[in-house]
Amino acid sequence: MNGVTMNRLPIRLLAAAAALLLLPSPLPAQEWAKPMLEKSPRHLEWVKVRHGNREVNCFIAFPEVKEKATAVVVIHEIFGLSDWVRTVTDQLAEAGYIAIAPDLLSGAAPKGGGTDELGSGDAVRKVIGSLPPDQITADLNATVDYVAKLPACNGRVAVGGFCWGGGQTFRFASNNRQIKAAFVFYGSGPDKAEEIARIGIPVYGFYGENDERVNSTIPLSKQLMSKAGKTYEPEVFDGAGHGFMRAGQAPDANPGLRAARTRAWTRWKDLLKKV
Numbered sequence: 001m002n003g004v005t006m007n008r009l010p011i012r013l014l015a016a017a018a019a020l021l022l023l024p025s026p027l028p029a030q031e032w033a034k035p036m037l038e039k040s041p042r043h044l045e046w047v048k049v050r051h052g053n054r055e056v057n058c059f060i061a062f063p064e065v066k067e068k069a070t071a072v073v074v075i076h077e078i079f080g081l082s083d084w085v086r087t088v089t090d091q092l093a094e095a096g097y098i099a100i101a102p103d104l105l106s107g108a109a110p111k112g113g114g115t116d117e118l119g120s121g122d123a124v125r126k127v128i129g130s131l132p133p134d135q136i137t138a139d140l141n142a143t144v145d146y147v148a149k150l151p152a153c154n155g156r157v158a159v160g161g162f163c164w165g166g167g168q169t170f171r172f173a174s175n176n177r178q179i180k181a182a183f184v185f186y187g188s189g190p191d192k193a194e195e196i197a198r199i200g201i202p203v204y205g206f207y208g209e210n211d212e213r214v215n216s217t218i219p220l221s222k223q224l225m226s227k228a229g230k231t232y233e234p235e236v237f238d239g240a241g242h243g244f245m246r247a248g249q250a251p252d253a254n255p256g257l258r259a260a261r262t263r264a265w266t267r268w269k270d271l272l273k274k275v
């Protein structure tokens with residue numbers, strides 16, 4: 001296992017997670033996502049990543065390329081490993097990357113299942129807020145190790161996450177020395193200098209204009225990262241709110257939201273070329 005683990009979540013991340021857990025929103029309807037996966041020409045599969053006594057269910061997508069590819073670990077939203085998150089891995093594979101999304105709720109259902117077995121969005125949110133930070137870190141470390149060693153991978157791994165997963169991505173950047181870049185989608189960062197000091201990679205932020213709950217944390221992240229001499233490049237996308245990468249992909253998304261998502265995807269793919 002690489003890097004340094006950390007036993008507690010940053011105060012800001014705990015506060016953000018608590019606020020999300022209090023919101024009475026169910027798992028967003030994603031009926032449109034599954035057909036996209038069914039039509040994909042790329043190789044998609046479920047794999048088990050094991051470490052210690054844990055087994056983490058992961059969805060992985062492979063690009064159709066002739067050379068070894070860089071990998072991206074995708075950290076899901078507070079809604080768990082949904083069909084939409086799986087489409088993200090497929091779209092990354094379409095862009096030429098191996099993409100793997102671990103279900104960090106693996107084993108959390110009453111009969112040992114994960115996101116799908118927990119069912120409702122409320123049940124998922126309740127459980128995700130109680131996940132031990134060390135377990136999350138260990139699951140992500142194991143996923144990074146697994147994908148980096150695949151014969152089709154060139155050994156380079158980046159991490160990106162959304163909402164709850166965006167905050168976890170920023171936190172993971174302070175706990176793993178193997179990853180090459182972190183892509184934080186509308187998630188807050190660590191709020192302590194000693195956590196920031198452990199970050200050795202560039203962190204790129206993607207935020208929606210209409211999301212002050214999260215955007216209000218950006219100035220402190222900029223201050224801490226700058227003071228520590230770390231690279232942090234946030235960008236706020238006009239016309240977008242929280243969760244715009246998912247909402248902007250939905251068939252009924254308004255033009256402004258869809259455009260914001262397209263701009264963010266373009267930026268992400270451009271930055272991935274540097275990994």
